Amino acid sequence: MLEISKLVKRYGHDEAVLKGLDLVVEDNSVVAIVGASGAGKSTMLRCINRLVEPSSGSIRLNGNELVNLRGAALRRARRKIGMVFQGFNLIDRLTVMENVLAGRLGYVSLYQAISRRYPQADIERAFQLMERVGIAQYANKRADELSGGERQRVGVVRALMQEPELLLADEPTASLDPRTSEQIMMLLQSLASELSLPVLINIHNVAQAKTYTERIVGLRHGKMIFDGKPAEFDKDALDAIYGGIEAPDETVSDPQATEQQTDKQHADKPRQRDKGLDEVKHDQA
Amino acid sequence: MTRPESGAAARLWRKPPFIANPVLRYGLWLVLAVYLVWALGSLPFNWERIAEGLPRAARIFGGGFPPSFERAELMLTGFKESFQIAILATLLGVLLSIPFAVMAARNIAPMPVYLLGRAVIIISRSFHPVIVAILFVAAVGFGPLAGILTLTLYSIGFVGKLLAEEIEEIDWGQVEAMRATGAGFLATLFYAVFPQILPRQVGLSMYQLDSNLRASAVVGIVGAGGIGGTLMNAFGRYDYDFAFAILLIIIAVILISEGISGWVRKKIW
Amino acid sequence: MVDRAGALAERVWQRYDRRERLIRYAVLLATMMLVYWAVRDIDIFWPWVWDAPNQISSLGARMWPPDPSRLAAIVNAMLETVHIATLATLLTIFVALPVSYIAAQNTTPNRACLWLGRFILVSSRSVNTIIWALLFVAIFGPGVLAGILAIMCRSVGFIGKLMGEAIEEIDRRPVEAMQATGASKAKVIAYAVVPQVMPAFFAIVILRWDINIRESTVLGLVGAGGIGVILQGSIDTFAWPTVATILLSIIVLVLIGEAITSLLRRRVI
Numbered sequence: 001m002l003e004i005s006k007l008v009k010r011y012g013h014d015e016a017v018l019k020g021l022d023l024v025v026e027d028n029s030v031v032a033i034v035g036a037s038g039a040g041k042s043t044m045l046r047c048i049n050r051l052v053e054p055s056s057g058s059i060r061l062n063g064n065e066l067v068n069l070r071g072a073a074l075r076r077a078r079r080k081i082g083m084v085f086q087g088f089n090l091i092d093r094l095t096v097m098e099n100v101l102a103g104r105l106g107y108v109s110l111y112q113a114i115s116r117r118y119p120q121a122d123i124e125r126a127f128q129l130m131e132r133v134g135i136a137q138y139a140n141k142r143a144d145e146l147s148g149g150e151r152q153r154v155g156v157v158r159a160l161m162q163e164p165e166l167l168l169a170d171e172p173t174a175s176l177d178p179r180t181s182e183q184i185m186m187l188l189q190s191l192a193s194e195l196s197l198p199v200l201i202n203i204h205n206v207a208q209a210k211t212y213t214e215r216i217v218g219l220r221h222g223k224m225i226f227d228g229k230p231a232e233f234d235k236d237a238l239d240a241i242y243g244g245i246e247a248p249d250e251t252v253s254d255p256q257a258t259e260q261q262t263d264k265q266h267a268d269k270p271r272q273r274d275k276g277l278d279e280v281k282h283d284q285a
Numbered sequence: 286m287t288r289p290e291s292g293a294a295a296r297l298w299r300k301p302p303f304i305a306n307p308v309l310r311y312g313l314w315l316v317l318a319v320y321l322v323w324a325l326g327s328l329p330f331n332w333e334r335i336a337e338g339l340p341r342a343a344r345i346f347g348g349g350f351p352p353s354f355e356r357a358e359l360m361l362t363g364f365k366e367s368f369q370i371a372i373l374a375t376l377l378g379v380l381l382s383i384p385f386a387v388m389a390a391r392n393i394a395p396m397p398v399y400l401l402g403r404a405v406i407i408i409s410r411s412f413h414p415v416i417v418a419i420l421f422v423a424a425v426g427f428g429p430l431a432g433i434l435t436l437t438l439y440s441i442g443f444v445g446k447l448l449a450e451e452i453e454e455i456d457w458g459q460v461e462a463m464r465a466t467g468a469g470f471l472a473t474l475f476y477a478v479f480p481q482i483l484p485r486q487v488g489l490s491m492y493q494l495d496s497n498l499r500a501s502a503v504v505g506i507v508g509a510g511g512i513g514g515t516l517m518n519a520f521g522r523y524d525y526d527f528a529f530a531i532l533l534i535i536i537a538v539i540l541i542s543e544g545i546s547g548w549v550r551k552k553i554w
Numbered sequence: 555m556v557d558r559a560g561a562l563a564e565r566v567w568q569r570y571d572r573r574e575r576l577i578r579y580a581v582l583l584a585t586m587m588l589v590y591w592a593v594r595d596i597d598i599f600w601p602w603v604w605d606a607p608n609q610i611s612s613l614g615a616r617m618w619p620p621d622p623s624r625l626a627a628i629v630n631a632m633l634e635t636v637h638i639a640t641l642a643t644l645l646t647i648f649v650a651l652p653v654s655y656i657a658a659q660n661t662t663p664n665r666a667c668l669w670l671g672r673f674i675l676v677s678s679r680s681v682n683t684i685i686w687a688l689l690f691v692a693i694f695g696p697g698v699l700a701g702i703l704a705i706m707c708r709s710v711g712f713i714g715k716l717m718g719e720a721i722e723e724i725d726r727r728p729v730e731a732m733q734a735t736g737a738s739k740a741k742v743i744a745y746a747v748v749p750q751v752m753p754a755f756f757a758i759v760i761l762r763w764d765i766n767i768r769e770s771t772v773l774g775l776v777g778a779g780g781i782g783v784i785l786q787g788s789i790d791t792f793a794w795p796t797v798a799t800i801l802l803s804i805i806v807l808v809l810i811g812e813a814i815t816s817l818l819r820r821r822v823i
Contacts, residue, residue, distance in 0.1 A: 049734050051730055051733060051734060072738075074736075075736040075737070075738060076736060077736070078733070078734060078735065078736035079735060079736030080736075081734070082734075082735075083731070083734040085727065085730070085731060087727050089727040089728050089730060089731035090728065090731070091728045091731075091732075091745060091746055091749050091750070092728075092749075092750075093749040093750065093752065093753075094745070094749050095300070095301065097298055097300075098300065098745075102731075102732060102735060102737075102745050103735050104735075105732060105735045105736065105737035105738075105741045105742075105745065106735050106736025106737055110738070110740050110741060110744075113737075113741045113744055113745070114744050116299075116300040118298075120297075123296060123297070123298045124296060126298070127296050127298075139298065140301050155731075158731075158735070162735055162736070320640075321641075324637040324640065324641055325641070327633070327634075327637070328634060328637055328638075328641075328698045328779075329697065329698065329779075330697065330698065330699055331695060331697050331699075334694065334695035334697065335694045335695065335697070335699055337695070338693050338694040338695075341692070341693050341694075342693045345689075345692055345693060365595070366596065366597065368592070369591075369592040369595065369596040370596075372588060372589060372592045373589070373592050373593065373596070376589060407805075407809075408805065410808075411768075411804060411805045411808040411809070412771075412801070412804065412805075413768050413769065413771055413772045415684060415772040415775060416771065416772055416775075416782075416785070416801075416804070419775065419785075419786075419789060420613070420789075420797075421610075423613060423789060424606070424609045424610045424612075424613040425602060425605075425606045425609050425610070426602060428597065428598065428599075429596055429597060429598055430598050430602060430603060430606065434606070499682065502682065502685075503682045503684050503685065506684060506685075506688070506775075506776065507775060510597075516685070516688075517688070520688055520692060532681065532685070535680070535681075535685075536676075536677065536680040536681065539680045540676065540680060
């Protein structure tokens with residue numbers, strides 16, 4: 001069970017991004033968090049595994065307070081919280097298997113991590129999970145050779161390798177085409193019930209939120225303004241959450257454009273490097 | 286850790302090796318080991334002399350601190366000469382690099398000219414400026430003239446190469462447009478080629494000035510004028526406090542000039 | 555002609571506006587004054603300048619034809635040169651990686667380490683290889699050890715700076731993902747940072763090896779081993795045909811080095 005109470009996050013002296021959030025998530029439930037860009041969804045998720053430091057408030061997972069943890073204790077808490085990212089955040093130059101096994105980093109020793117000598121049980125579990133989501137045949141392929149949907153499956157398996165007690169998914173479908181994103185949502189839904197995991201999903205696409213989750217939480221300006229069953233999420237709730245900001249449906253096509261953009265930036269990078277090197281080469285003077 | 290009870294044979298996974306072929310993989314390690322043994326074995330190390338190193342280092346650094354700025358005038362003359370060498374060599378080098386770059390650009394130079402241009406650039410890039418300096422010192426005598434000639438050649442090699450690559454990448458449509466107006470070779474060069482490479486050329490000139498200033502500090506070591514000569518003399522006379530003072534100033538000047546050159550290039554680009 | 559044009563056209567066309575022109579003239583004027591000062595003030599005996607082409611061509615004539623009689627000794631010295639460059643590059647890696655780690659803003663443990671790292675990089679880069687060599691020859695005596703240390707000291711700054719930049723440019727997102735799994739800092743580096751900087755690492759080391767080959771050809775001029783020792787000896791004894799052979803072999807060495815680096819670059823990256 002995840003209990004968040006009076007969670008506040010403020011960056012510097014700006015207006016708070018999260019203004020005293022309260023949320024309780026029972027075990028074995030899938031919760032969608034909807035809201036416009038900048039509503040604080042991503043910040044809230046990252047406060048839970050402390051990739052972002054909360055300014056004040058309390059977050060308890062199965063009774064353990066997470067907010068004050070430091071060092072090794074924090075890392076032990078983190079390994080019980082799986083996270084799936086919008087941009088997949090795979091390590092492109094490593095193989096799919098290495099990416100999946102990276103989910104065990106919180107458990108194995110540094111020597112095991114660097115020499116890739118993982119316990120047999122971990123390898124077995126990795127193969128089973130990869131078979132479950134249909135990517136086992138790619139085990140020794142490099143992660144950047146996979147398609148978007150396959151990459152996100154790697155991301156999901158990596159999170160599940162942690163044997164999490166809670167799964168966080170930050171816009172897991174926003175970088176995918178509509179068909180693939182449906183598949184990923186279905187996967188998350190069924191994995192949650194198979195493993196009886198509480199799952200928190202940040203999502204832009206309200207239609208998907210209604211189809212694949214059991215509970216919808218709406219955020220606006222860092223405050224919770226809706227909490228209920230998908231059936232209760234009607235036109236009024238939609239207007240309250242997105243009203244005057246942006247139409248939620250437009251955002252469905254939006255992410256692909258941004259993904260292309262980031263791809264392009266990546267493609268540009270090596271060229272700049274080359275030029276830089278050429279200049280420095282001259283430093284031999 | 287292994288789970289023998291897991292029915293069918295436990296699935297193994299090993300990280301696929303970086304080099305798939307095992308012969309090649311272990312072969313490379315072997316080659317490296319053999320090379321290290323060979324290289325370290327064949328190099329003449331004079332261990333007795335090296336063993337004296339630590340007390341000597343203590344003496345050098347002891348003598349070097351605090352650095353002495355007493356003979357500032359001598360230092361000033363040296364730096365002034367280094368600056369002059371750098372400025373004149375950059376000017377000459379950048380101007381001369383343009384014709385050589387045109388000669389060494391595959392898309393506008395005819396084959397024999399191209400080969401000549403490339404040869405000049407390759408040769409001037411193969412030699413470290415200090416080697417060129419020592420030859421010029423032998424030819425025209427000690428002093429800044431040898432330094433200027435050295436760094437001019439050095440600039441031609443570097444700026445010429447990058448400029449030639451820039452010319453090879455220009456937008457060819459502009460050249461065709463100029464040709465279509467009936468412009469001759471030189472007119473085409475001035476209207477269609479040079480405008481496209483000018484920003485790069487200005488940036489490169491700034492870079493080269495900075496670079497020549499660094500190099501002018503070292504060509505003096507073999508007698509080609511500038512602060513390097515002063516430094517070499519100080520070292521030769523075991524005048525370590527003066528030598529360290531010169532070194533500090535050289536570092537400061539290089540940092541300042543790098544900063545200025547970087548700032549100007551950022552402004553222009 | 556100008557008058558007629560002025561009378562004909564009432565509209566005046568100018569390429570730059572007033573402010574731009576003023577800046578252009580000011581920069582031009584400043585450059586001209588600088589050059590004028592440099593030319594007037596520099597310590598050059600001008601008649602020598604006009605005589606320089608003669609002197610250079612007569613030196614060239616004395617070098618021809620190259621004398622291959624000492625080829626065996628030259629090849630040996632060349633191997634020594636390559637060994638110095640290679641060993642120094644290999645050793646540099648072990649020093650430069652920790653330095654780049656503490657000098658990169660996103661991996662440095664604390665501010666003190668950051669500044670220490672930057673200080674090491676700057677001081678290494680600002681002192682030229684040959685000046686490092688001068689210092690180490692004074693400490694450890696003439697020989698290859700001084701050469702290896704000199705090349706190392708200069709390369710640490712080069713490799714360290716570029717690796718530091720590569721580390722700063724990595725994609726933050728995999729780092730975040732690894733932190734989210736509960737990995738410790740060392741594991742995050744092993745999984746999210748190392749794979750990302752690997753290509754840059756190979757490119758930088760190969761590039762520096764290429765540069766080091768050129769640099770190590772001059773070490774001998776200050777007594778730090780390699781081909782430079784023979785070169786200096788031949789110049790001192792006016793054995794110009796031997797000097798020509800050495801120069802040719804340096805060109806060959808540099809071209810071989812470039813061929814190897816471009817091959818490695820294609821194969822590894």
